[in-house]
Amino acid sequence: MGPAAMTIIELAQLYVSSRVISDGHKQHILRVARRFQIATGVGSIEEITSQHLAVFVAWLNTVTGNVNTKVNYLDHVRLLLRYAARCGLIDKVPVFPEIRRARRVPRAWTxxxxxxxxxxxxxxxxxxxxxxxxxxxxxxxxxxxxxxxxxxxxxxxxxxxxxxxxxxxxxxxxxxxxxxxxxxxxxxxxxxxxxxxxxxxxxxxxxxxxxxxxxxxxxxxxxxxxxxxxxxxxxxxxxxxxxxxxxxxxxxxxxxxxxxxxxxxxxxxxxxxxxxxxxxxxxxxxxxxxx
Incomplete structure (x- = not known):
């Protein structure tokens, strides 16, 4: 299978295998990749466009109202696509939707x-x-x-x-x-x-x-x-x-x-x-x- 046929799930598997990160972080990256593929139905990572990212945001809107969760998912997709670009698996990273993270005041116990x-x-x-x-x-x-x-x-x-x-x-x-x-x-x-x-x-x-x-x-x-x-x-x-x-x-x-x-x-x-x-x-x- 050539690089052009790589799915985002396979890209995520490649990424986590090349990084020293916690098991929890690995599982989260793989989960994001699976949900992106389910939501967009896109095949190869070379086919991913800004429109697919918009479709993913629309899907996220149906499953969560937490804006920070949406930003987190998009950040991980961006992470994977930037990695793909550095590896020469895609020509360029598409433009991502701009969603601001909600900044909440930290809360501690007295x-x-x-x-x-x-x-x-x-x-x-x-x-x-x-x-x-x-x-x-x-x-x-x-x-x-x-x-x-x-x-x-x-x-x-x-x-x-x-x-x-x-x-x-x-x-x-x-x-x-x-x-x-x-x-x-x-x-x-x-x-x-x-x-x-x-x-x-x-x-x-x-x-x-x-x-x-x-x-x-x-x-x-x-x-x-x-x-x-x-x-x-x-x-x-x-x-x-x-x-x-x-x-x-x-x-x-x-x-x-x-x-x-x-x-x-x-x-x-x-x-x-x-x-x-x-x-x-x-x-x-x-x-x-x-x-």
Whole structure:
């Protein structure tokens, strides 16, 4: 089969096989490609025109009202077609529809709310695998808070990544979205909980015995018990909200540069626009009263 006959699904498969990206990201790219082909019915990637992109947008309008989801799907199609152009598989990338992403203000929990979540986690019954849930969950939640790390990076952390004597934990570059390694000093109370899970011997610290979807289902239940459950359609309002909470509290207590360093961002703009809750640090402009 020549390059001209390549479908967008085959292009997506080629792209993900040539990149070091997470399994979740790979699956999302393949899902976008499948939905694009279903929506447009286009055969070869060389046949894709701006009209096909407009048809795809019309299809997206029937399945979601979230403008950011539409932009995300178009961005991934653009990513694939730019890759095809660099590889010489197509002559040029067609003109894409212009849809503006909705910029929402980041939302974080207050310290009091987060303490309530931590307290509930400390009283959970049952087990996670062989570990007590009242140890497994609060140790993970507290580590996420003190490191502002993403859940994928934490769940892939191994016992070799932690220095139990010095209380240091390494978040490996391979598990980070930024591909930058970070080292954090864990407070004694967090380290104590982690050390309570050393038995039985295993590779991962927070070994999760179920599927990823059930992790978020269970965490939502914990949020419900803490009276912090977000709406069903709220994105990045589950475990990722811990990252925003840590960043917002860091900005409030130590300034924006400290929050930027905690998150591992190269740009303060990304930190402010996507992670700092303005309510937490008073970013609003106070104009003089007219009375």
């Amino acid at each position: 310290l009091e709310e987060f303490k309530r979540l931590y307290d509930v986690a400390n009283q959970l019954p049952g087990r996670v695998g062989v570990q007590l849930a009242r140890i497994w969950w609060p140790s993970l939640i507290a580590t996420a808070y003190h490191t502002a790390s993403r859940i994928g990076a934490l769940l892939s952390t191994t016992w070799s990544d932690i220095d139990c004597t010095k209380g240091l934990i390494v978040i490996r570059a391979e598990s980070q979205k930024t591909k930058r390694e970070q080292i954090f000093q864990l407070p004694e109370y967090v380290l104590k909980k982690i050390l309570a899970m050393q038995w039985p011997e295993r590779k991962l610290i927070w070994e999760w015995p179920h599927c990823r979807r059930y992790f978020f289902t269970k965490f939502r239940q914990i949020l419900r018990q803490s009276q912090l459950e977000p709406p069903a359609d709220a994105r990045f309002s589950l475990f990722h909200k811990i990252r925003r909470t840590a960043a917002s509290i860091a900005a409030m207590t130590s300034g924006i540069p400290a929050a930027q360093t905690l998150l591992g961002h190269a740009s303060a703009r990304v930190t402010i626009e996507h992670y700092i809750d303005p309510h937490a640090i008073g970013l609003s402009v106070n104009l003089p009263s007219l009375e």
